[in-house]
Amino acid sequence: MRPIYSQKLLAIFEQRLGAWTPSFSPIKVRSDRLFPGERVFHHDHRDASIYLVWRPDPKMKQSFTIEYGWARKGSFPNLLALRCPVPTASRVEFALTELYQNVSAFARAPLWWPIEEMGTSASQIKHHFAKADIPDAVATERVREASDRAFHWLEENLLPYLREYVSFLDRE
Numbered sequence: 001m002r003p004i005y006s007q008k009l010l011a012i013f014e015q016r017l018g019a020w021t022p023s024f025s026p027i028k029v030r031s032d033r034l035f036p037g038e039r040v041f042h043h044d045h046r047d048a049s050i051y052l053v054w055r056p057d058p059k060m061k062q063s064f065t066i067e068y069g070w071a072r073k074g075s076f077p078n079l080l081a082l083r084c085p086v087p088t089a090s091r092v093e094f095a096l097t098e099l100y101q102n103v104s105a106f107a108r109a110p111l112w113w114p115i116e117e118m119g120t121s122a123s124q125i126k127h128h129f130a131k132a133d134i135p136d137a138v139a140t141e142r143v144r145e146a147s148d149r150a151f152h153w154l155e156e157n158l159l160p161y162l163r164e165y166v167s168f169l170d171r172e
Contacts, residue, residue: 001056004134005115008143009064010039013054016151017041020159022166024052031076033100046169048072050162063112068158069100070165087161094168106157115146
């Protein structure tokens with residue numbers, strides 16, 4: 001992902017996730033689950049830590065995704081943390097001590113949010129990366145549009161789910 005996109009997106013994510021209830025803040029995490037460029041945001045509640053991971057596309061496309069999870073052991077969910085195929089109606093997954101999942105587990109969830117479209121042929125990719133630097137105003141607009149689409153989906157789907165998880169923790 002272009003550095004200008006990453007910088008702008010991470011600033012937006014930090015500001016908007018900090019305004020959520022529950023709020024999320026950036027944290028440095030060491031984990032074999034994370035790859036270079038990924039950023040982790042967390043919220044601690046009782047004995048659990050809830051995580052959101054902003055992940056740029058590793059195939060050098062100009063897009064990103066979000067992964068989420070929790071751990072009750074005071075650490076980041078490990079590679080072997082259970083993945084539920086989809087969030088369940090009964091929320092049985094809330095009883096798991098660790099969970100790590102991509103937002104695509106939700107129905108109608110996008111796997112990636114694109115910032116700019118790029119063809120897939122070798123000549124299209126070569127042309128894409130040969131482009132001159134993107135003006136700041138253009139990058140800002142592209143990032144704003146992509147982050148607005150992502151946050152609209154996250155606030156309609158993932159945030160209510162995570163609020164349910166926090167309520168579950170309060171009832172225990």
